Amino acid sequence: MSNPATPATPDLWSDLWTDQDREDVRRLQGPVWVVGAAGFIGAKLFFSLSRIRNDVYAVSRQAENSWRLLHSPYGNRLNLDITRGQEVVEAVRKHQPKTVFNLSAYGAYERQNQARRIHEVNYLGTLNLIQALAETGCDAFVHAGTSSEYGLNCAAPAEDDLLQPNSDYAVSKAATSYLLGYYGRLRSFPCTHLRLYSVYGPWEERDRLIPTLVRLGLQGKYPPLVDPAVSRDFVYVDDCNRAFVKAALTSCRQTPGRSYNIATGTKTTLADVAAAARRQFSIPDEPTFGSMSGRKWDLANWYGNPARAKAELDWESRIDFTRGLEVTAAWEREAEPHVRFAAVAPKTEKLSAVVACYRDHEAIPHMHERLTAVFRKLGVDYEIIFVNDRSPTNDEAVIRGLCASDAHVVGISHSRNFGSQSAFLSGMEIATGDAVILLDGDLQDTPETIEAFYQQWKQGFEVVYGVRVKREAAVHMQFLYKAFYRVLRHLSEVEMPVDAGDFSLIDRKVVDHLLRFPERDLFMRGLRAWVGFKQTGVPYVRPERMFGRTTNNFFKNIWWAKKAIFSFSLKPLHYIQGFGLALFALSMALSFFYLIYYLVSPPQNAPGITTIILLVLGLGGMQLLSLSILGDYLGKVLEETKARPRYIRAGIFSGRGDLHGEEEISRFLAEVRQTCRERRG
Structure with a gap:
């Protein structure tokens, strides 16, 4: 097994490819997409390709926020959520990629355990790409599968052996291999499925085995280890990425739909790994096996059979484990100042806007446009949740149109009009952001004020509310509103801010407390004050409605005043x-x-x-x-x-589809809660 020489002065984005490997890259049809380029293998492939040609694009749901791509010298990046079919179609039509390497995946790590999301990304996302590319025409589509597809049948299986997947992740990847087989063999779509074994090397997740081994090895220590008999087939990342290029040039054109094992064919146990680390880093102590519990998929004979890849792709591994560990250690020394704080990928802040809508069909598109501009200016991840509180106008149709065109939009429709307070609570329950922003849908709560909210939140305030320093309304109404807030402040048994409506930014931990309140008759701005935490106000001018007439009147305002006073005062x-x-x-x-x-x-x-x-x-x-x-x-x-429900949802809809049944919505809410727990870490 020959090992190419290490570059004399390696940089963070270097590779071990030969001149012939680079010539192969030049033969690819462009433009070239690397889908899932925010991940370990995808980022490394993107770096290697971008060193050779300038029409390579890093495609990811959050390409601008990936810690791997953040300081890279290569700038072609494209934000795309492959689970959104229409969004994929539009992006493919616009950019016309000819070679696509799909390395997107969800579920490969224990923390990624949302079953629905696993199948959406791994199977439906791939289907969306295939259908869009089939329409425009592409030269090669190479998909990253996993050796986990074999499951219990893990000892050097051939590609046509029985698949026995033992996890949702493995099932989704196995299903995708059949999908590619169908499109390749029966519909002549130029595609290949690569079953990757244990790929390692530079830019891997910082909490994985090899990065942890190298990082601690450089300090003369071992990481916690499981059973020494547990084995893997370790493939160095540059070897793995050569297989993608080889497949694009060969099997995609000659035998579309085929699957290939990308493996060394060598069984490497944890005992072998520890011995290699001891030699590489001169670790004085003996490793302590069994110092951490094993994972449910750890197996004693997990290694691959690369015979088909060698015969049909002209590919074989060139970097043995000892050499790969040496190169990874050299990279770690060079990269450590840059990745020191990336124990896991850094969390991108996410804001959720909840917009209560009633007779706001004309304002909703403007609200969406202005919110999107604000969130992009802030550089955060975001979602916009429009709650149609059974509006008699076509609010739902407008929201559905936005859902179809923007992956960040989610819509809720209530079974009847429950009021804006229930609408806010309904949206808060499905929000996954680190903070939630409440707005009325009539544009009187100005989206641009969110920038000031965000700055106060970043300074440590957990509730930031808008203070209406001026209201564009009749003089007598301005007087009555100001009088109401001051009477409420006097009567209330908690400190109520004056001239502050529902428009606010609320931190996730405060939202979680609000969602636990059991009361049915809600006055959100009062509850917001009651929970306490660190609060502040931001002054803003409340404009008149841009469209239509207000749905409030004198008697409704009296009802609001009674609701507020009787909810928070004896x-x-x-x-x-x-x-x-x-x-x-x-x-x-x-x-x-x-x-x-x-x-x-x-x-x-x-x-x-x-x-x-x-x-x-x-x-x-x-x-x-x-x-x-x-x-x-x-x-x-x-x-x-x-104890009647505070609201009943007729449905939840987004670009991924509609949810109507109680069971579907309950399952979705469980996934939302799991997502929030994951974001909290």
């Missing part, structure tokens, strides 16, 4: 009690006064009928008012004891 009851005590004291004082008066100067007739009538009417009115206040409080208690 002072009306205290005032009734105080008024009653005052009347009782007054009546006792008057009784004593009149008793003395009658004893001193007895009246000759019975005057005072007017006084009696006024007292009866006044006291009767106060009694009715008191009873109505008590009734409002009792009504709130009744609503809570009924």
Whole structure:
């Protein structure tokens, strides 16, 4: 097995390819896409190809935020979510790629355990690419499979042997191999499926075995190890990536739809790995095996059979494990200052905008455009959740159109109109961002103010709300709104900010607390104040509605005021009690006064009928008012004891499809909660 010489002055993006390998790259039809270039193998392939030609594109859902691509000298990057069919079609039509290497994957790591997402990315994403490329025409499509497709049948299986996948990830990759077989053999689509064994080398995830082994080996230590008999077939990444180029030039054209094992054919146990590390790094101690628990897919005889790849692709591994470990260690020394803080890929901040919509069909496209511009300016990942609260206009149709064209948009439709507070809560429940932004859909909550919200959030504030310093409305309405907030602040038993509506940015941990509140009769801005945490306000001018007329009126505003006061204050009851005590004291004082008066100067007739009538009417009115206040409080208690749902979703829709049934929506919510847990780390 020959080993090419290590470059005299290696850089972070160098490789061990030969002149012939580079000539093969020049023969590829362009433009060239590397889909999944944010990952380990994809990034390394992108770097190697980009050193030779300038029409290579790194394609990823978050290509701009990948820690591997962040400081790379190669700049052709394309953001694309392959699970969004229409988005894929538009990108393929625009760029017309001729050679596509698909290394996108989800589920290869234990932390990636959302079953639905695994199959969406690995199978449906590949199908979207194939169908779009079949329409425009491509020269080669090489797909990265996995040796995990063989599952329990793992000891040097041939490509046509029985597949026994033992995980969702393996099942999705095995299904994709059959998909490629069908499109290649029966529909003449130029594709190849490569079953990759244990690929290692520069730019691998920092918490994987070989990077951990090298990093600790340079310090003279071993990492925790499982059973020494556990084996792998280790393939150096540059060898692996040569196979992609070879497949694009051979099997895609000659035998489309075929699968190939990309392996060395050598069984390397963990005991062998530890011995190689000891030689390479002069580690003085003996390794401690069994110091960490094994994974459920760890097997004692996991190695490949590369015979078909050698015969048909003219490919074989050139870098043995000892040599690969040496080169990886050299790279680690060079790269350590750059990857020191990348124990795992850094988390990109994600913001979720929840927009409550009712009769806002004209404003929704403008809201989407302005929110998108703000989020892109901030350089964050984002999602925009439009909640159609059973609008009688065509809000849902407009939202569906945005979902079809933008992967960042999710729509919710309620079964009836539950009100904006329930709409906010419904959207918050499916939001996956590190912070959630609440906005009304009429554009009176200006998206551009989010920039100021974001800056305050970055400074450590966990709730940032908008303060309306000026409202473009009639003078009497401005006065009434200001009076309401000040009365509410006076009556409330918690510190309520004045002139602050629902428009706010709320940190994920605060959102999680709000979602746990069981109450049905919601007043979100009050709950936001009640939970506490570190809060601040950002002043902004609230404009008039851009389209249509407000859905509020005088009586609805009175209802809002009652809702707010009775939700966060018992002072009306205290005032009734105080008024009653005052009347009782007054009546006792008057009784004593009149008793003395009658004893001193007895009246000759019975005057005072007017006084009696006024007292009866006044006291009767106060009694009715008191009873109505008590009734409002009792009504709130009744609503809570009924424990009806705060909202019912008729459906959730996005570019990936619609969810309607209760079971589908419940499963989706479980995946959302899992995603939030993963983001928290």
